[in-house]
Amino acid sequence: MLYGRIYGLPRWRVKSPFEDLERMRRQMNQLLEGFSGLSPKFTKDAGVYPAVNLTENRENFFLRAELPGVRSDDLDIQSTATTISIAGERKIPAEESVKYHRREREAGSFSRIIGLPTEIDPERVKASMTNGILTIQVPKAEKAKPKQITVN
Amino acid sequence: MTTGKTLQPKEKHEVATPAEQTKAGLIFTPDVDIFESEGEIVLLADMPGVRAQDLKIDLRDDVLTLTGEIAALENADEEDIAIEYEIGTYSRQFTLSEVIDQSKIGAKLKDGVLRLTLPKVAKAKPRKITVSAD
Numbered sequence: 075m076l077y078g079r080i081y082g083l084p085r086w087r088v089k090s091p092f093e094d095l096e097r098m099r100r101q102m103n104q105l106l107e108g109f110s111g112l113s114p115k116f117t118k119d120a121g122v123y124p125a126v127n128l129t130e131n132r133e134n135f136f137l138r139a140e141l142p143g144v145r146s147d148d149l150d151i152q153s154t155a156t157t158i159s160i161a162g163e164r165k166i167p168a169e170e171s172v173k174y175h176r177r178e179r180e181a182g183s184f185s186r187i188i189g190l191p192t193e194i195d196p197e198r199v200k201a202s203m204t205n206g207i208l209t210i211q212v213p214k215a216e217k218a219k220p221k222q223i224t225v226n
Numbered sequence: 227m228t229t230g231k232t233l234q235p236k237e238k239h240e241v242a243t244p245a246e247q248t249k250a251g252l253i254f255t256p257d258v259d260i261f262e263s264e265g266e267i268v269l270l271a272d273m274p275g276v277r278a279q280d281l282k283i284d285l286r287d288d289v290l291t292l293t294g295e296i297a298a299l300e301n302a303d304e305e306d307i308a309i310e311y312e313i314g315t316y317s318r319q320f321t322l323s324e325v326i327d328q329s330k331i332g333a334k335l336k337d338g339v340l341r342l343t344l345p346k347v348a349k350a351k352p353r354k355i356t357v358s359a360d
Contacts, residue, residue, distance in 0.1 A: 105314035117351040123233040125310040139297060140274035140311065142338035162235060169261055172268070177273055178257040191307065206274035206338015207299065 123184040124160070124208075132220060135190055135212040142206035143179075149203075151210065153196040158210060161185035192218035238311060252314030256292070256340075260320075267324060267344040273316045274338035275299065283333055283342065290320045293342070325349065 081099040121124075137158060141149075149162040166181040193215035200211045239255045259270040269290075276294035284291040289311070294316040325347045332343040 085242050092325040120310065121235060123235045125235050127311060129300055129304040130307055131301065131305070135307075136300070136304060138232040140338070142274040145337065166259075169263075169268070172261040172263045175260040175262065175267075177261075179259050179270060180231070180233060180236075180257075181274050182233040184233040201336070204274070205277055205335075209299065 093137045093224075120186075122186045124186065126160075126186070126188055128188070128190075133213060135194065135214065137188060137208075137210040137212065140206060141203070141208050144203070144208075146203045149201075149208070151199075151201050153194065153199045153212070155193050155196060155215070157187050157189050157213060158199065159185070160188040160208070160210075161204075182222070194218070240314075241317065246307065252312055253316045254314050254318050256294070256316045258318065262324075262346075266346060267322070267326070269320075269342040269344070270338075271316075271318070271340040271342070272338065273340055274336075275313060276335070276338065276340075278317060278335045281333075281335060283331075285322075285328060285331065286324065288322045290318075290322055290344075292319075292342075293317045294340075 120141065125143055127138045129136045131139075137159065137160075141164070142163050143166065143168070144162055148158070148165065151161075152159045164181050166179060182202040190212060195213045195215050198213045202209050236257075241253050256271040256273050258272075261268055271292060273294040275296045277297065280295040280297065282291075282293040284293075294310075296313045296315060298313075303307050322344070324344075327345045327347045330345045332341075334341045
């Protein structure tokens with residue numbers, strides 16, 4: 075657990091005695107979801123901005139983060155064989171001679187590294203920003219893709 | 227406002243609306259900045275993932291209602307590995323104390339941030355009050 079925190083690796087890679095419990099909880103949530111149509115609650119929170127959702131299909135991983143008001147020029151995304159790092163700055167331009175009623179939106183810089191469960195192809199990673207949501211499409215390395223095995 | 231600050235993750239605020247929902251799903255309150263200048267009130271709201279056609283702005287009496295529907299981004303063949311945030315409809319209501327010129331309300335949605343400009347009608351604009359000394 076400590077290892078995961080120090081190196082900023084996401085917790086889903088760290089083996090812990092609670093892993094089975096966590097899996098059970100997810101399965102329960104999925105069951106409940108089937109019954110009531112409600113979506114499951116948060117699974118994890120790494121404590122680093124931005125919060126990221128990681129999904130996969132056969133070919134790719136998908137990383138999605140909500141970054142409203144962040145321009146693509148202000149983002150720095152890098153990839154290695156097993157990690158993706160997202161850094162950037164959220165700028166909120168100063169308003170001239172106004173009086174504030176509420177100020178809940180925050181500006182500042184951020185930086186995060188995300189470890190992927192398998193090796194990826196860092197050359198073909200694609201990123202796009204749409205309506206304030208960053209989507210990074212991360213192709214899995216050839217050897218990490220599932221292979222169909224025929225039974226003779 | 228570019229500070230040397232590092233952003234911290236914030237959990238989205240889930241709300242229970244007074245009216246029951248017809249559609250299942252979560253509802254979140256967007257973070258907003260509201261400020262006013264002499265002629266107008268400006269509201270900025272973070273609504274990532276909302277497309278312009280899915281945003282509803284309603285001003286009735288003195289109540290301003292913002293509702294932004296979210297379209298699912300994931301493709302059908304994707305499986306979740308780690309979900310740190312959830313998506314859902316953004317909704318928030320404000321009571322306006324000033325009289326707003328409804329015909330001149332402006333709304334712009336850019337990079338997931340809504341900028342709503344609410345011009346004050348002439349009589350609501352501040353008047354400088356001079357204090358006369360005896």
